[in-house]
Amino acid sequence: MIWDKEKIKSVIPHREPFLFIDEITEIEGTQRVVAVKYVGQQESFFQGHFPGAPIMPGVLILEAMAQASIVLYSVCKPEIAQSNPKYYLSKSKVEFLSPVLPGDKLVLEINKVKVIDSAGVADAVATVGDRVVAKANLIFGIKIDTRIK
C-alpha cells in the first residue's frame, strides 16, 4: 500500500458512506494510479441492490473510478488539489462487463489521457482478480470556487 484511507481523504473530499476507494497501491509518476476498494459484505447499497442478490451498482463502480481519478489529478496538480477545489464528473463513456459481489477486491487502474488545471480526461479499468468488470473514459472538471456553476 502506498496511500491509506487517511491519506486519500487528505486529497479527495468524499467521506463515508460515499467514499469508494480504500487504498492506493501504485502511483506511476503523473501517469497512472491504481486504487483498491474492498467490497464488504455489509455495504449499505447491498440492502436494496438487490435484496437476496447483492450486486454492486455499476454507477458506484464508476464513482470509485472517478474518485481514483481525483487522486491521479492530485499527483498531477498538487498545488490546486491542496486548495480543496470542487470536483465533478462530466461526460463518461462506460461499459459494465461483469458483476461485483460482496467480498470482492475491486481494483481500479486509472491512466491519464490529459490533465489541465480545470479539467481532466482519464481511461479507467476495473478488475476483480483476472476479470475485467468495467471500463470507462472519464472527463471531469475542477472548480476552485466553492460554488459549481
Add this chain to the structure above:
Amino acid sequence: MNSIEAEISKMVSDILEVEVEKLTPDVDFFTDLNVDSLKAIEIVAAFEKKYRIIIPEDDIPKIRNLGQLIDYTKTIKKSDA
C-alpha cells in the same frame, strides 16, 4: 477545405454537437459556442490521440476557433517534418 481540415472540422463538430456547416473557421469556440474547459479538454484529448501530438496546457486558450486549430496542426506537423 483539404482532407485534414475536413477531418478536424468533423471531429470538433461531433464533440460540440454543432453542424459542420455552422462551424466556420472564425466562429469563436468560447464565446460563440459556449465551449467550457470540459469541452476544450475533450477536443484536445481527441486531437492529441488522432494526431499523436501534445498540445501544451498554455496553448489551449490560444486556440479559439477552427481556423486556429487547423493552423496549429499545420505548425505542429511542419515542426515534426
